[in-house]
Amino acid sequence: MPKTSHSLAPTFHFRKVECRYGKLKALTSVSLSVERGEKVAIVGPSGGGKTTLLRLCNATLQAHSGTVEILGKCSENLHPRQLRLIRSQIATIPQDLGLVPNLRVWQNIVSGKIGKLNLLGNLRNLLAPSKNTISKIHSLLERVGIEDKLFARTAELSGGQQQRVAVARALFQEPEAILADEPVSSVDPARAASLVELLNDIANERGLTLLMSLHNLELARNHFPRLIGLRGGQVHLDQCPQQIDPGSLEALYRLDADEILEDG
């Protein structure tokens, strides 16, 4: 019974959300809803509020007014335990990937379950994992295409391979949704496209919600059925790529007067 009501609630639901850093308004009056299994790209200029939006989605940041509901639960005033429970259901791939470089690849992946286990379970996983766990990680690495790196030291992998480790960690977490903040900004265009495809395929296979911020508009348009454009902390557009007219895209990225450098 709770299961069904749970699955009806949208993954993320924002109602008139405002979020500030000190005096600076990073988001103003943002209302949007992301349904289960939906795949959304967040685009917009630097400083538009993409990272802020994603941080509200895993409750590492709190709205100052309005409400954010994550998997049907209001993210405000949660008990630390409830907060951790919610976060453990949302996988986050940060821009810097957040891997420990001097640990082995499998150790980084095994920590995907860190929010779902207690201290002892985590220590056991990190120091003496079961065969079962290792073979599961191996099959995830197969899925992301670097199965030969299971026991490699993470620092010895290329940037693109490390991104795949971060994806595998997100999968090991068995989340309801994946958040990715500009996951492809540090690799070449071909690898960027293949990683975005990989995440999309995985989201389709498992029915996951996927929310990804992207600087590359082309990638966003080619791979996502829905684009949300943020500019100055406001939702500038929220459409499927076919409906977006070039004018509003141009307006989304237009430089402000104070951003234009004078020719010296």
Added chain:
Amino acid sequence: MLAGTYRHYLGSRRATLLAITLCVLVSFWLLGLNPLRLFSGNNLTLTRDFLLSAFQPALDYQKPIEGAEPFLLTVISTTLLTLRFALLAMSVAIPCGALLALLASTAWWPDIRRHKMLGWVLRPLCLSSRIIMAFSRSIHELIWGLLFITAMGLSTDAAIIAVAIPYSGILAKIYSEMFEEHSREAQRALQAIGAGSIVAFLAGLLPRALPDLITYTFYRLECAVRTAAVFGFVGIETIGYRIKLASDEFHYREIWTYLYVLFAMIMVIEWWSRALRKRMET
């Protein structure tokens, strides 16, 4: 144009080097140091004897002693005593230092804006641990040693505790700085997927800092070996004690044997530390 700038740059570098050399010489003069005195008159022969002895370290007593155990056996037992002293001091200092470092560091704290009560407990703990750290290391181990030996009499245990106290403070300071300095991205990433702050610290930050922690701990072990040797001059029967006995008799070759043993111990520790670090990084 560029060549001119370059010459100017070199010129100013030369001036700096010259100024430093002058400063050193002037401070020698102010301190009354005169390197030439090492080589004048009687000192000259002593210096020469001492340096020549380096090529023939003693393998037996320079002057046979009735009923004493063989020289090399004394060397071995003294070496083991010195090593044991250093290891014991470190095995007290490492857990104490680690505990103080954790208390003094904010890296594993939960968000105290969310948990106000915890802040009231953690902040005083942090402050008092920093005060203990500062106090314990502001007094040199030899002074701690003097205090303890005055209070408890000349015993190896007293000397070991005297070394462990400032070493705990020093280790704690460096450990806690390493906790604060290493990048937090992994720790933050783990907290974003639901890890508690302590677990995120253990899994995200500690492994990252571990190679540095271990390298520094080995460096401290090296210092402890040296300190153990110095405590010989207070009367603990470590290498320093033997060196003092030999130097009272002007047995330079015996001194060199002990100096080489010290050197070998430091080298072994260095090699051990490198091997461990390499294992952790490749």
